[in-house]
Amino acid sequence: MSELTRVSVSLDGALLERFDRQIEKDGYPTRSKAVADLIRESLVEQEWECGAEVAAAIILVFDHHKRDLSHKLTHIQHDYHALIISSQHIHLDHHNCLEIVVVRGNPQRVRELSDRLKGTKGVKYCSLAAASTGVEL
Ligand code: NI
Structure with missing residues (x-):
């Protein structure tokens, strides 16, 4: 893993509340881990669309x-x-x-x-x- 970068994101409050409830239910230790997993999921979808392996x-x-x-x-x-x-x-x-x-x-x-x-x-x-x-x- 490369160095961690802190980012700031603006989101709809209700959406974030729902997301936090969901990740708590899923047992995520941090919001950062949950967001990183979503990003990776999207990258894996890309790999399946146009990746080589x-x-x-x-x-x-x-x-x-x-x-x-x-x-x-x-x-x-x-x-x-x-x-x-x-x-x-x-x-x-x-x-x-x-x-x-x-x-x-x-x-x-x-x-x-x-x-x-x-x-x-x-x-x-x-x-x-x-x-x-x-x-x-
Ligand atoms: Ni058999």
Whole structure:
């Protein structure tokens, strides 16, 4: 982190009151930390729009008994092997599996991988947790 800079901002009083109530509920230790997180959130959104490299986790739930499904999901992941840092497979019960695929790379490619996994017949749930490499934050 670079040196801290103090800034002064003029805000609508009611808006600030609502913000302070919200950050207290969220357990923020200081308003500065809450504002810095909002700024970082916006920068991460930018990274996903036009950045070169992002990090993310794709979370999948599927029934491995579905014909050929595990094989199809593995096949798709191999198409994106350069993006995938790690994956974890958890057997939730006799039928259901949860898979966490951790990726790093071009945001469009990451979305494409997530969309392909999500669009595979038999996948019950798929979500993309869009994060950041943290380098520019
Ligand atoms: Ni399993």
